[in-house]
Amino acid sequence: MVTRVQDRLFLSAPHMGGDELPLVQDVFATNWIAPTGPMVTRFEENLAALTGINHVAALSSGTAALHLALRLSGIKAGDEVWGSTMTFIGGVAPIMYANATPVFLDIEGEQFLLDLDLLEQELEQARTPGGLPKVVITTDLYGHVIDATRMRRLADDYGFVWISDAAEAVGAARDGVHAGKGADFAILSFNGNKIITTSGGGALASDRGDMIEQARFLSTQARDAAPHYEHTTYGYNYRLSNVCAAIGVGQLQVLEKRVEQRRRINDWYREALGDLPGFSFSPEPRGMHANRWLTTVRIAPALAGTDRERIRLGLEAENIESRPLWKPMHLQPVFAEAPRRGGAVAQEAFEQGLCLPSGSAMTHDDVMRVADLVRQLAGH
Incomplete structure (x- = not known):
């Protein structure tokens, strides 16, 4: 054949809804062809409404969002970051950017999610000074959603930062709660193959507004408030463009x-x-x-x-x-x-x-x- x-x-494949083009045309008509702008703000507000997570920073990718989440978690060289062994490389590579140590845990065999029984067992065995991980990353693989209630309890009991990699789970929920809600940080992705897309893009979400403000600061080269370019720390070029955000606003409608x-x-x-x-x-x-x-x-x-x-x-x-x-x-x-x-x-x-x-x-x-x-x- x-x-x-x-x-x-x-x-x-990407699947457009029909309203994306007029929104992009509006961006062109108003000349907001910049890394930030009204569509970025609108997209962030719409994502907050969707997920129930109060604060969102729109970024260039889910990988960028994870990198910022790790930095905001205080990860340093040598720190252990635990997470599922079954994930995409973008959900792990930022650990290496920070020179931290990834520790991979097995999954349960039906939804391919991090085995929480194994996680709890390993946390209990590691409950010694310096033995516990600083961060645990869960991955909502293929749109399945981790048990957020149990994960929140484990994070509180063992004192680690919980990062929810919900890159594949936009629009998914468990017990009426959107994927990522309840975590210290949630990662979203809008890559070309995701359920909705901005052609390339992602977001970092958290109920802590101070963390998201810091994420926005770091994602725009960490430029201090000054008439010239002043930097007291280093940042990244991670902000989502206003053009891509317009696509995202249209995609969220469908x-x-x-x-x-x-x-x-x-x-x-x-x-x-x-x-x-x-x-x-x-x-x-x-x-x-x-x-x-x-x-x-x-x-x-x-x-x-x-x-x-x-x-x-x-x-x-x-x-x-x-x-x-x-x-x-x-x-x-x-x-x-x-x-x-x-x-x-x-x-x-x-x-x-x-x-x-x-x-x-x-x-x-x-x-x-x-x-x-x-x-x-x-x-x-």
């Missing part, structure tokens, strides 16, 4: 619809593939409203008679993009020497897990195109 380039089905469609796509895949032996989808615990940014499926070779890689390559041969789950950080060459606690659950999830095309512009026919091919490749 020969397919054309324009027929390619992408993993998670976020609820995007979440609804991604959840619908997830249901279609379950209906089409859920009966295949060895195939399993992440359940949704009571109280969780995952945004289903990406639909993931686990393929157990012994039961399925096939494996993740055969399915992935078969889809690629038909111009359909799919991707393995995030490769655990403890298996990455760059972190070969990093401390870790467990890792077998994350490793098995990586070996078996596949992300299926999940873009919100997909139709039922698109999903069936993927599902029918998966069934053929699985011998059904």
Whole structure:
């Protein structure tokens, strides 16, 4: 079968809502072509309303937001930062910017979230002077949401700063609370493949207004109040542009619809593939409203008679993009020497897990195109 380039089905393509262009045109008409401006302020206010987190700084990326969160947490060289081994490199690299030490913990095997039982066990064992981490980062992977009530209790009991990496969970909630709410800092992302996008961008959110004001200061080169360029510390060029913020304002208007469609796509895949032996989808615990940014499926070779890689390559041969789950950080060459606690659950999830095309512009026919091919490749 020969397919054309324009027929390619992408993993998670940008999906515009229609109001983004007029908002961008307004930016051009008013000549607010700058790193800050009215659209940045509007975007920040809208994000605060969405998440229930009182203060937000719009930034150039989620990675930039994490870097600022770590700096504002007081992380210094040699400090330990604990977090899930299954995450994207952008959720870990800023630890290295600070010359701190990442410590990777295993996940639970259904939602691919940090194993909180393991975390609590390790915290208790580390309860000695200097033994506890200064920061723990949780990652709301694929739009699933960590138990914020338990995490807040652990942070308070053990005295660490909790950073919620909710980059993949915009529009997701648990027990009626948006992802990231309750953490000391929350990280959001609006990269081109996320559920909504500003083409590239992110945000740092916190209920502490002083921290967000400091984030804004640091994100604009830490320029002191003076008629000339005066600096008592160093900063970064991390602020979101007013043009990109206008796109974000438009995208937020359709976020609820995007979440609804991604959840619908997830249901279609379950209906089409859920009966295949060895195939399993992440359940949704009571109280969780995952945004289903990406639909993931686990393929157990012994039961399925096939494996993740055969399915992935078969889809690629038909111009359909799919991707393995995030490769655990403890298996990455760059972190070969990093401390870790467990890792077998994350490793098995990586070996078996596949992300299926999940873009919100997909139709039922698109999903069936993927599902029918998966069934053929699985011998059904």
